[in-house]
Amino acid sequence: MNTDPRESLMEASRQFYQLGWMAGTAGNLSARVEDGSFWITASGKQKGKLVADDFVRVSLTGELLETPNPENKPSAETSIHQAIYSCFADARACYHVHSVEAKLVTNFVEGEKLPLPPIEMLKGLGVWEENPQVFMPVFHNHLQVPKIAQEISDRFHRETPQVPALLIRNHGVTVWANSAAEAENHVELAEYIFRYIVAARQVGIKF
Numbered sequence: 001m002n003t004d005p006r007e008s009l010m011e012a013s014r015q016f017y018q019l020g021w022m023a024g025t026a027g028n029l030s031a032r033v034e035d036g037s038f039w040i041t042a043s044g045k046q047k048g049k050l051v052a053d054d055f056v057r058v059s060l061t062g063e064l065l066e067t068p069n070p071e072n073k074p075s076a077e078t079s080i081h082q083a084i085y086s087c088f089a090d091a092r093a094c095y096h097v098h099s100v101e102a103k104l105v106t107n108f109v110e111g112e113k114l115p116l117p118p119i120e121m122l123k124g125l126g127v128w129e130e131n132p133q134v135f136m137p138v139f140h141n142h143l144q145v146p147k148i149a150q151e152i153s154d155r156f157h158r159e160t161p162q163v164p165a166l167l168i169r170n171h172g173v174t175v176w177a178n179s180a181a182e183a184e185n186h187v188e189l190a191e192y193i194f195r196y197i198v199a200a201r202q203v204g205i206k207f
């Protein structure tokens with residue numbers, strides 16, 4: 001496991017910012033270290049030019065353990081990262097971004113899950129069946145983020161998601177993986193799938 005994952009997080013953030021998925025201060029990225037704690041982007045940082053001081057390290061229970069800049073506050077959405085790491089012991093990185101398409105697709109369903117198209121890209125999210133019926137969990141965008149985190153934790157303890165990703169309605173996607181590199185792949189694959197869903201709807205393709 002990487003001892004200090006901040007370089008990978010800064011690189012991913014730069015890339016997602018350039019793709020328009022972390023516009024301004026939107027989104028947050030984290031990765032764990034050996035003792036189970038995780039480095040996460042500090043709240044309100046411009047995501048196109050993060051430096052190593054723009055992070056904090058917090059414990060799985062949310063205690064602030066390290067802050068290179070004393071003014072840093074943990075991401076406002078730290079509780080969601082805590083929920084993911086608590087639910088999935090193998091998760092080493094958790095990335096949350098805000099694309100236009102991720103918000104749009106959550107308006108295509110009323111319920112708590114978004115049907116995904118049976119396309120090849122699902123293999124990158126761990127689904128290897130032929131013509132799979134796969135759903136991505138969708139959560140309500142409560143103003144109080146810990147409430148979203150609690151609902152994620154409750155639902156994932158009842159039912160393991162089919163893909164390592166979740167949507168928050170009109171907000172964005174959160175993915176997790178067993179490495180920072182794999183989390184970057186998961187964001188790119190999820191975003192590709194959202195673009196496909198938006199495009200399919202425009203031309204009337206149903207799945």
Ligand SMILES: CSCCC(=O)C(=O)COP(=O)(O)O
Nearest residue numbers: 025026027028043044075076
């Ligand atoms: C302008 S984005 C609003 C907050 C949010 O949803 C987000 O992802 C960034 O919050 P953070 O506290 O991590 O900067």
Ligand SMILES: [Zn+2]
Nearest residue numbers: 027077096172
């Ligand atoms: Zn967000």
